[in-house]
Amino acid sequence: xxxxxxxxxxxxxxxxxxxxxxxxxxxxxxxxxxxxxxxxxxxxxxxxxxxxxxxxxxxxxxxxxxxxxxxxxxxxxxxxxxxxxxxxxxxxxxxxxxxxxxxxxxxxxxxxxxxxxxxxxxxxxxxxxxxxxxxxxxxxxxxxxxxxxxxxxxxxxxxxxxxxxxxxxxxxxxxxxxxxxxxxxxxxxxxxxxxxxxxxxxxxxxxxxxxxxxxxxxxxxxxxxxxxxxxxxxxxxxxxxxxxxxxxxxxxxxxxxxxxxxxxxxxxxxxxxxxxxxxxxxxxxxxxxxxxxxxxxxxxxxxxxxxxxxxxxxxxxxxxxxxxxxxxxxxxxxxxxxxxxxxxxxxxxxxxxxxxxxxxxxxxxxxxxxxxxxxxxxxxxxxxxxxxxxxxxxxxxxxxxxxxxxxxxxxxxxxxxxxxxxxxxxxxxxxxxxxxxxxxxxxxxxxxxxxxxxxxxxxxxxxxxxxxxxxxxxxxxxxxxxxxxxxx
Amino acid sequence: xxxxxxxxxxxxxxxxxxxxxxxxxxxxxxxxxxxxxxxxxxxxxxxxxxxxxxxxxxxxxxxxxxxxxxxxxxxxxxxxxxxxxxxxxxxxxxxxxxxxxxxxxxxxxxxxxxxxxxxxxxxxxxxxxxxxxxxxxxxxxxxxxxxxxxxxxxxxxxxxxxxxxxxxxxxxxxxxxxxxxxxxxxxxxxxxxxxxxxxxxxxxxxxxxxxxxxxxxxxxxxxxxxxxxxxxxxxxxxxxxxxxxxxxxxxxxxxxxxxxxxxxxxxxxxxxxxxxxxxxxxxxxxxxxxxxxxxxxxxxxxxxxxxxxxxxxxxxxxxxxxxxxxxxxxxxxxxxxxxxxxxxxxxxxxxxxxxxxxxxxxxxxxxxxxxxxxxxxxxxxxxxxxxxxxxxxxxxxxxxxxxxxxxxxxxxxxxxxxxxxxxxxxxxxxxxxxxxxxxxxxxxxxxxxxxxxxxxxxxxxxxxxxxxxxxxxxxxxxxxxxxxxxxx
Numbered sequence: 001x002x003x004x005x006x007x008x009x010x011x012x013x014x015x016x017x018x019x020x021x022x023x024x025x026x027x028x029x030x031x032x033x034x035x036x037x038x039x040x041x042x043x044x045x046x047x048x049x050x051x052x053x054x055x056x057x058x059x060x061x062x063x064x065x066x067x068x069x070x071x072x073x074x075x076x077x078x079x080x081x082x083x084x085x086x087x088x089x090x091x092x093x094x095x096x097x098x099x100x101x102x103x104x105x106x107x108x109x110x111x112x113x114x115x116x117x118x119x120x121x122x123x124x125x126x127x128x129x130x131x132x133x134x135x136x137x138x139x140x141x142x143x144x145x146x147x148x149x150x151x152x153x154x155x156x157x158x159x160x161x162x163x164x165x166x167x168x169x170x171x172x173x174x175x176x177x178x179x180x181x182x183x184x185x186x187x188x189x190x191x192x193x194x195x196x197x198x199x200x201x202x203x204x205x206x207x208x209x210x211x212x213x214x215x216x217x218x219x220x221x222x223x224x225x226x227x228x229x230x231x232x233x234x235x236x237x238x239x240x241x242x243x244x245x246x247x248x249x250x251x252x253x254x255x256x257x258x259x260x261x262x263x264x265x266x267x268x269x270x271x272x273x274x275x276x277x278x279x280x281x282x283x284x285x286x287x288x289x290x291x292x293x294x295x296x297x298x299x300x301x302x303x304x305x306x307x308x309x310x311x312x313x314x315x316x317x318x319x320x321x322x323x324x325x326x327x328x329x330x331x332x333x334x335x336x337x338x339x340x341x342x343x344x345x346x347x348x349x350x351x352x353x354x355x356x357x358x359x360x361x362x363x364x365x366x367x368x369x370x371x372x373x374x375x376x377x378x379x380x381x382x383x384x385x386x387x388x389x390x391x392x393x394x395x396x397x398x399x400x401x402x403x404x405x406x407x408x409x410x411x412x413x414x415x416x417x418x419x420x421x422x423x424x425x426x427x428x429x430x431x432x433x434x435x436x437x438x439x440x441x442x443x444x445x446x447x448x449x450x451x452x453x454x455x456x457x458x459x460x461x462x463x464x465x466x467x468x469x470x471x472x473x474x475x476x477x478x479x480x481x482x483x484x485x486x487x488x
Numbered sequence: 489x490x491x492x493x494x495x496x497x498x499x500x501x502x503x504x505x506x507x508x509x510x511x512x513x514x515x516x517x518x519x520x521x522x523x524x525x526x527x528x529x530x531x532x533x534x535x536x537x538x539x540x541x542x543x544x545x546x547x548x549x550x551x552x553x554x555x556x557x558x559x560x561x562x563x564x565x566x567x568x569x570x571x572x573x574x575x576x577x578x579x580x581x582x583x584x585x586x587x588x589x590x591x592x593x594x595x596x597x598x599x600x601x602x603x604x605x606x607x608x609x610x611x612x613x614x615x616x617x618x619x620x621x622x623x624x625x626x627x628x629x630x631x632x633x634x635x636x637x638x639x640x641x642x643x644x645x646x647x648x649x650x651x652x653x654x655x656x657x658x659x660x661x662x663x664x665x666x667x668x669x670x671x672x673x674x675x676x677x678x679x680x681x682x683x684x685x686x687x688x689x690x691x692x693x694x695x696x697x698x699x700x701x702x703x704x705x706x707x708x709x710x711x712x713x714x715x716x717x718x719x720x721x722x723x724x725x726x727x728x729x730x731x732x733x734x735x736x737x738x739x740x741x742x743x744x745x746x747x748x749x750x751x752x753x754x755x756x757x758x759x760x761x762x763x764x765x766x767x768x769x770x771x772x773x774x775x776x777x778x779x780x781x782x783x784x785x786x787x788x789x790x791x792x793x794x795x796x797x798x799x800x801x802x803x804x805x806x807x808x809x810x811x812x813x814x815x816x817x818x819x820x821x822x823x824x825x826x827x828x829x830x831x832x833x834x835x836x837x838x839x840x841x842x843x844x845x846x847x848x849x850x851x852x853x854x855x856x857x858x859x860x861x862x863x864x865x866x867x868x869x870x871x872x873x874x875x876x877x878x879x880x881x882x883x884x885x886x887x888x889x890x891x892x893x894x895x896x897x898x899x900x901x902x903x904x905x906x907x908x909x910x911x912x913x914x915x916x917x918x919x920x921x922x923x924x925x926x927x928x929x930x931x932x933x934x935x936x937x938x939x940x941x942x943x944x945x946x947x948x949x950x951x952x953x954x955x956x957x958x959x960x961x962x963x964x965x966x967x968x969x970x971x972x973x974x975x976x
Contacts, residue, residue, distance in 0.1 A: 024512055030594065050611075061864060075608060097500070098507055105596070112800075130543075175663040193824070206662075331681050337936070359636070376550075440830060450823075
């Protein structure tokens with residue numbers, strides 16, 4: 001036995017002081033990296049030689065952690081997507097925060113598994129869910145769970161909606177039953193593709209998601225919705241849910257949520273709000289009215305790694321009816337049976353609210369960030385981004401070479417470089433080339449979308465590092481590059 | 489404009505040096521916390537006064553980060569679930585590692601979103617997936633993606649199986665079609681409850697998951713499986729998948745994967761392996777034969793935060809047929825359209841392999857850990873845990889008061905305190921009380937399960953800090969507490 005004991009190994013360092021010293025160097029390096037981010041390009045492609053370095057044979061033997069860290073610094077750290085940069089406005093990505101980084105380190109060190117149970121980390125998540133419900137105007141007794149992001153949050157909400165409203169035991173029987181009426185749900189044509197991903201996963205099928213057209217402000221047309229529901233009922237389908245948008249991904253449009261809530265009440269439909277980023281507008285006093293009606297939802301999906309700027313991954317789903325939420329996911333095999341005392345006394349609170357059983361401690365960064373920064377600062381930053389979007393909108397409108405392609409309702413600006421006499425196809429090609437050159441220049445990162453027939457440069461501002469002057473630099477880059485492309 | 493610019497705020501610290509100094513203190517504290525973990529109780533309940541402290545009003549205003557950190561140290565850090573402790577063997581939880589903690593900090597600071605795109609983090613994940621495929625004996629060109637954990641990994645694999653084998657376009661049409669044959673799949677009665685969660689989500693329904701009984705070693709009875717498939721075909725159902733277990737959660741049993749692979753080939757069924765922890769046995773030369781046949785699977789789900797000891801969350805799913813994998817999840821709305829150059833040139837590699845669109849940089853801890861520790865050390869640690877399980881099994885068998893309740897096939901030991909003349913119900917009540925007192929004593933954390941009629945103390949060893957002597961302490965605690973309960 002003594003021999004075997006001596007031979008026992010571990011992943012703890014032989015020399016704790018040495019690894020701790022490396023940890024200190026990492027802290028210094030990351031603080032230098034983050035505080036100087038403005039001096040670097042917003043993005044740069046990964047060079048071919050780095051791509052080669054990142055394709056190695058399987059490492060078999062032990063090496064010095066400091067050596068591996070040097071490789072991280074040479075091959076990985078210099079080539080991020082760029083969303084930590086003040087002039088990154090592509091897709092909808094958050095910036096991250098230095099405090100969030102430290103909180104993630106603490107969480108990873110504690111290595112708590114928040115399926116539930118009697119532990120501090122579960123209490124922290126319970127606390128955070130209550131705060132988020134309050135911030136979004138949902139009852140404090142709403143059920144909720146932190147998840148990887150908006151897609152999972154929406155998926156969870158739609159699973160609860162399906163199971164609660166199907167009228168039969170979907171968990172046991174599934175949807176493969178000839179006698180059941182086909183379940184159908186509704187959302188505008190501007191709804192995020194995660195809704196499609198969800199209905200495909202859930203076995204409802206993409207065809208079950210009825211796309212309702214939008215008005216000129218990209219909001220769902222409620223009369224068209226009413227007609228579609230009536231037609232489906234007449235055709236023997238069973239409408240069960242409407243998805244409202246608080247901030248569409250293309251243009252930031254917010255559906256008339258109050259009207260949708262009323263319609264869903266009348267029609268006895270589950271009212272789900274996808275507020276991936278836009279739901280957070282509720283934190284800003286001047287913007288709260290824009291998402292009015294959201295607080296009447298049966299469920300809300302939103303992200304904290306977008307417009308709350310926290311590091312990945314942090315999303316949340318809130319469900320008004322805690323019973324329906326739990327009834328969708330609770331499942332207790334014998335090895336997970338709660339006990340009267342001991343660790344399992346806490347039950348499986350969070351595993352019973354979503355897909356994951358093992359769950360990390362993402363609640364910690366939310367808790368530390370809300371306690372340190374305070375909800376009001378988040379509200380002011382959200383207002384700041386909206387103000388920046390309006391400012392960019394004005395810059396675009398006042399520039400002869402630029403054209404706004406959609407109303408700036410929240411934090412998204414869609415525009416293009418315009419040249420009289422060019423066809424739509426030529427304008428599209430020109431603007432796509434401008435987009436790529438702007439990205440390649442390292443000055444700024446917009447992304448793009450298609451609005452009707454038009455290719456749009458798209459700027460989505462969920463960035464606490466952006467300054468008004470950064471948008472002036474963008475306009476300068478787009479117009480200069482546009483002229484250069486025209487000449488060539 | 490100048491006025492507005494001056495007023496602009498950020499979540500970056502006003503004083504970078506001050507927050508960096510706090511970061512250094514956190515590093516020192518966490519290293520002290522981890523290196524001294526053996527001196528603390530394996531678990532302790534959260535005291536009532538701490539529960540009160542963790543229920544506060546919504547924080548509205550800014551506070552000093554150092555103050556909030558002090559609250560973390562007082563209210564959160566002392567009350568973990570315990571899985572970082574050398575004598576924590578409850579459920580199947582990994583220990584975490586100091587290096588993994590540091591890697592998580594770096595990842596959170598970079599704040600990369602690995603949906604794909606041209607960035608170093610996506611290359612790191614590609615690299616890690618190749619290494620993991622090689623370690624598990626899957627072709628290097630297999631498709632794969634890192635996920636939150638085993639439940640999601642299994643869900644993704646079963647979604648691909650469903651869509652690839654249904655025989656119609658499940659994504660578009662869903663399962664709500666009267667003319668389609670009901671899809672059914674198979675797994676042993678010992679299969680983890682996440683399989684049920686998956687079929688419920690997928691709209692297949694729990695009834696579609698046929699539970700096949702097991703032999704005395706808790707392995708699926710393949711003749712019973714053959715009979716069930718034949719009966720279902722005769723009844724007009726469409727069998728599409730078999731789930732094999734590499735390490736069941738109750739006893740660590742491994743199904744005969746070679747036989748299952750052959751059966752699935754014959755019957756043209758998708759062969760999925762749930763190897764949440766057991767798949768990693770492939771890393772250990774002396775254990776690899778136990779999971780032979782796994783490399784013939786169409787898909788494998790496994791965790792890195794269990795038997796690779798990494799911090800939460802890190803799971804992985806591998807799919808042999810990359811085309812089928814992508815065909816299940818790829819979906820490209822206009823705002824995500826890949827471009828010829830620029831950031832989006834990398835495509836949506838990882839978003840097209842699973843549920844999440846935004847995805848954090850969990851690949852970094854896997855990459856740094858494999859490069860630093862080397863695959864061989866992981867293999868030796870897994871062997872060490874199996875040796876420890878066998879040692880505990882021997883201790884149990886050689887003790888008059890203890891009884892082994894299942895064969896020790898891998899790293900799980902199920903046993904109980906026994907007293908001649910007590911009924912099964914009395915033994916169960918006695919052992920449940922022993923379990924709670926052992927947990928409450930802080931000496932060690934086993935969990936429990938039900939095997940047949942018997943309540944079992946269950947020790948699952950996925951812990952790189954455990955030493956053989958720790959299991960002697962467990963046996964001492966169980967027998968002393970058992971005698972004490974008997975007397976009282």
